[in-house]
Amino acid sequence: MGKFYISTPIYYVNDNPHLGHAYCTILADFFARYHRLKGDETFFLTGTDEHGQKVQKTAEKEGLSPKELADKVVLRYKELWSKLDISYNDFIRTTDDRHTKGVLKILDKMVEKGDIYKGSYEGPYCVSCESFFPEKDIVDGKCPDFGHPVTVLKEESYFFRLSKYEKPLLDFYSSNPDFVLPQGRMNEVKSFVEGGLKDLSITRTSIHWGIKFSEDEKHVLYVWLDALSNYITALGFGSEKDDLFKKFWPCDIHLIGKDILRFHAVYWPAFLMSAGLPLPKHIFGHGWWMKDQSKMSKSLGNVVDPNPLIEEFSSDVLRYFLLREKPIGTDGSFSDEGFIDRLNADLANDLGNLTSRLLALLEQQFQGKVSEGDGSLKETALKQLEEYHKAMENFAPKEALEIVWSFISTLNKHLVEREPWAKPRTKESEDTLSEVARALRLISLQIAPAMPHAAGTIVKSLGFAPSTFKTFSWDEKQETRAYRISNLFPRIDKKEYFKELESKKDKTVEQGKKENNENHEQKTISIDYFRTIELKAGKIIHAERVPKSNKLIKLIVDFGSENRQIVAGIGKKYSPEELVGKTCPFVFNLEPAKLMGVESNGMILAGNLDGEPILLQFLEEVPPGSKIT
Numbered sequence: 001m002g003k004f005y006i007s008t009p010i011y012y013v014n015d016n017p018h019l020g021h022a023y024c025t026i027l028a029d030f031f032a033r034y035h036r037l038k039g040d041e042t043f044f045l046t047g048t049d050e051h052g053q054k055v056q057k058t059a060e061k062e063g064l065s066p067k068e069l070a071d072k073v074v075l076r077y078k079e080l081w082s083k084l085d086i087s088y089n090d091f092i093r094t095t096d097d098r099h100t101k102g103v104l105k106i107l108d109k110m111v112e113k114g115d116i117y118k119g120s121y122e123g124p125y126c127v128s129c130e131s132f133f134p135e136k137d138i139v140d141g142k143c144p145d146f147g148h149p150v151t152v153l154k155e156e157s158y159f160f161r162l163s164k165y166e167k168p169l170l171d172f173y174s175s176n177p178d179f180v181l182p183q184g185r186m187n188e189v190k191s192f193v194e195g196g197l198k199d200l201s202i203t204r205t206s207i208h209w210g211i212k213f214s215e216d217e218k219h220v221l222y223v224w225l226d227a228l229s230n231y232i233t234a235l236g237f238g239s240e241k242d243d244l245f246k247k248f249w250p251c252d253i254h255l256i257g258k259d260i261l262r263f264h265a266v267y268w269p270a271f272l273m274s275a276g277l278p279l280p281k282h283i284f285g286h287g288w289w290m291k292d293q294s295k296m297s298k299s300l301g302n303v304v305d306p307n308p309l310i311e312e313f314s315s316d317v318l319r320y321f322l323l324r325e326k327p328i329g330t331d332g333s334f335s336d337e338g339f340i341d342r343l344n345a346d347l348a349n350d351l352g353n354l355t356s357r358l359l360a361l362l363e364q365q366f367q368g369k370v371s372e373g374d375g376s377l378k379e380t381a382l383k384q385l386e387e388y389h390k391a392m393e394n395f396a397p398k399e400a401l402e403i404v405w406s407f408i409s410t411l412n413k414h415l416v417e418r419e420p421w422a423k424p425r426t427k428e429s430e431d432t433l434s435e436v437a438r439a440l441r442l443i444s445l446q447i448a449p450a451m452p453h454a455a456g457t458i459v460k461s462l463g464f465a466p467s468t469f470k471t472f473s474w475d476e477k478q479e480t481r482a483y484r485i486s487n488l489f490p491r492i493d494k495k496e497y498f499k500e501l502e503s504k505k506d507k508t509v510e511q512g513k514k515e516n517n518e519n520h521e522q523k524t525i526s527i528d529y530f531r532t533i534e535l536k537a538g539k540i541i542h543a544e545r546v547p548k549s550n551k552l553i554k555l556i557v558d559f560g561s562e563n564r565q566i567v568a569g570i571g572k573k574y575s576p577e578e579l580v581g582k583t584c585p586f587v588f589n590l591e592p593a594k595l596m597g598v599e600s601n602g603m604i605l606a607g608n609l610d611g612e613p614i615l616l617q618f619l620e621e622v623p624p625g626s627k628i629t
């Protein structure tokens with residue numbers, strides 16, 4: 001029995017959780033459950049990253065304080081984790097007091113080491129947004145958020161002597177070649193460090209939402225120093241109650257997405273070296289779930305919401321699909337079709353059929369009795385179990401599940417070959433069915449980290465005592481009584497399913513049309529006709545009055561793929577300044593027109609109050625260019 005500590009990244013609270021976030025957390029839960037089953041004392045940490053400019057800005061847009069926004073989004077994360085049966089031991093929030101205390105303690109140690117000094121940070125600065133932006137985000141001298149002009153500015157900042165750790169990091173990588181996994185990613189990290197490390201600016205005076213640097217309170221800590229520290233502050237580092245830190249640090253594996261590898265494999269170990277603390281054992285950079293060839297992200301509008309999938313198919317099915325469908329290290333593309341195919345093939349057919357066939361035969365022929373069996377499957381079972389353990393230790397969920405499924409298919413074949421249905425109530429049939437039942441008990445254990453509900457149901461239906469559900473071994477002693485259960489994974493008729501999805505959509509449209517007809521005497525239009533009008537969300541990035549008009553305002557509107565000039569008659573009600581940054585609905589395919597000599601390529605939509613136009617806004621942020629349907 002050993003110890004195992006696994007963490008997920010802490011998620012930003014400027015975004016609702018999507019399938020990509022769920023993936024990383026499911027992976028961590030999968031390994032945590034496996035280690036618990038093995039008897040390891042396990043600590044599984046997740047949480048939220050709540051400070052910094054991104055959160056501050058989203059909160060401003062939503063008219064909330066950053067903490068109010070965080071409280072709202074944290075609930076969505078916790079709700080989703082509970083629906084997905086995520087068995088975390090702790091949920092850390094970077095706004096927790098315990099976290100702040102721990103971070104300041106780490107920083108104290110870095111200061112003591114002489115690794116922090118005061119200097120100045122120079123970079124592109126947007127006066128309107130009051131913030132610095134990374135050089136790479138500046139397009140045509142404009143800030144990425146609102147297209148305001150930026151200037152290069154200097155700001156006082158404290159720096160961390162990252163350059164000092166270049167050599168120690170390279171030495172560490174050489175003596176720990178599997179520090180970063182998968183292996184290929186270790187090389188990426190090494191070459192980055194070999195390219196030279198510059199000292200890192202770790203405070204800002206232009207950001208207000210964050211942990212204040214105790215030595216100089218007008219400075220707020222860089223969000224990554226704050227965030228990375230969660231892995232030890234959650235264990236009580238820096239407080240009197242630090243038994244968890246003593247027990248579980250260093251962490252066995254920080255599971256993260258490949259996009260945040262550098263922070264974890266370069267900065268974090270350097271911070272820890274500076275603070276005189278041991279380094280984590282592994283950093284695993286997993287691949288992404290993509291949709292339509294791109295990484296899911298709120299700004300691209302291509303996120304998959306896991307909630308409807310859980311509601312329709314169960315958390316077990318979604319967990320299994322995500323773990324089994326693609327190798328952990330590479331990217332995979334999500335499709336509804338792939339999802340249904342996987343469910344039907346692996347769950348309804350292979351596992352579902354094996355279970356229901358076996359339980360039915362046991363009941364029909366032996367009133368459910370599972371006897372000792374003849375040991376004929378034991379060797380194969382233990383051999384695949386060994387392979388499975390290897391895959392699990394190598395952090396390879398897809399491969400581990402493939403091993404189990406290959407065994408499931410062996411068992412299905414075994415039944416076909418032995419034909420117990422043709423030899424009812426014979427000793428041979430009893431042995432065959434009892435052997436398969438024992439093998440299926442073991443399989444349940446092996447799939448429990450992926451599908452805790454299904455696994456528990458199968459073991460119970462086979463009549464094995466819950467206590468046997470903890471040992472990865474061939475249980476030959478217990479005689480049990482199995483009982484039939486309803487179909488674990490009903491097969492989905494793909495055609496029907498997609499037809500139903502379509503008809504759900506059509507029904508909503510029909511319903512709307514009907515209501516429209518009932519409510520209005522006037523002439524109606526068909527949905528097809530309505531669809532000829534292209535409506536899109538556009539973000540106003542520039543606004544100015546049309547000379548000599550008190551009503552017209554010339555807008556430059558960002559539609560994602562292009563910026564357009566649109567003239568709007570809203571100047572009596574709104575000033576250009578208050579329009580910049582707003583995302584509103586527009587008619588996109590209106591023929592161009594000239595208003596007081598200024599060309600307009602579209603039309604803003606507005607309500608009406610006492611003859612004045614009132615602009616419309618979205619309840620949630622939508623990306624520029626997204627269609628309004």
Ligand code: MSP
Nearest residue numbers: 009010011012020021049227228256257288289296
């Ligand atoms: N807050 C930082 C992490 C700090 S850890 C000390 C952060 N947060 S995040 O919310 O943007 O992303 C969290 C994790 O979700 C990252 O590991 C990221 O790779 C993962 N994913 C976000 N979208 C993803 C997919 N589409 N697919 C798989 N995982 C992806 O970064």
